[in-house]
Amino acid sequence: MTPPADPAARASAGYPAHPGPVSPSLTAEDLAAVPVEVVERLRSARRVLTICHENPEADALGSALALALALEERGATATPVCADPVPVLYDFMPAIDRFWTEPDPAVDYDLIVVLDCGELERVGPVLATHRELFGRVPIVNIDHHKSNPRFGAVNWVDPAASATCEMVTLLLGAMGVPLVTGGRAVADALMAGLVMDTATFQHPNVTPRTLRVAADLVGAGAPLSTTSRLLYRTKPDVQLKLFGRVLGRLESELDGRLVWSTLTLDDLSATGAVPAYSEGIIDLLAQAKAGEIALLLKEQPSETRISIRTRDGGPDAAVLAGRWGGGGHARASGATVPLPLAEATAEVLDAARRMLAADVPVATREPATAQPPRPQRAASAEPAA
């Protein structure tokens, strides 16, 4: 359902006549993307549970928090919930301490808004422990995952949105809630989600609308540069030491088309790093100039975890990962090889070599002057590969 084009009819349906100072960069078309039924449900709700997925990241947290604060601004009661405690990484987000890990037992909710959840089960164990609540109270489902099965009473699923926070920014515009609500808490939270899911506007999921949304958030005071630094360019010293060890062992062959390195259990004990600190190393390996396949082989106690990145126009990373039952996207994937590190390395390198050998070199595959346009990739944040 889209809002009526006629301004008077739009106004009577509850939409602002024009974005005005609330969201000055958004177009009428941007606001028309917000289903009328979503706006109506949120306008009439009095006691709202906003809930995001377990193991949260910034888009999940930012969308659930910003919407809760905006609903409070309108006089409703709202509880932002995430089944897991908020990771300390997100301490910089104002009002992040508002999150609960359970619904507030003192509140008789009349609406549940599920945000950034590709399926309802993503809300985590809270679904099982509050099954009666989730069965009785209407659910508004706001998400940008293409595979979302539309589990809500009202569903707004927009795979063209870079982030659920992009959608919530549109929603606030449609509801006429200023982005400066809550000091900067709303704008900061929404910007964190945009930065997270676009890798600071670097992924191909960024559209002109994403940038209009971002413009309004910056205009409302959201600290884009600081948010990007904290989410993507800040690491514990021991993590940098871990990167150094792994990058120092970089190897390449086939004129640099295949690059790889290993991360051993000894690397972790020697640096004091935890396994999660390996996040990001594969993306540095993938920066190798001639690399078409980048591999990171991570030693586990009895098996080996591999992360794979491939260049645009190069081999399909998901196909390679699929040899060991893994998966992901064409450019980023991962798998677990049921072998110790040395044997897994030999097997994975062999498969990668054969994949590259089956292909002619990129330089002769396409005339340099007449490259066809690249297909649009269905991209969002990369999988935890």
Ligand SMILES: [Mn+2]
């Ligand atoms: Mn998201």
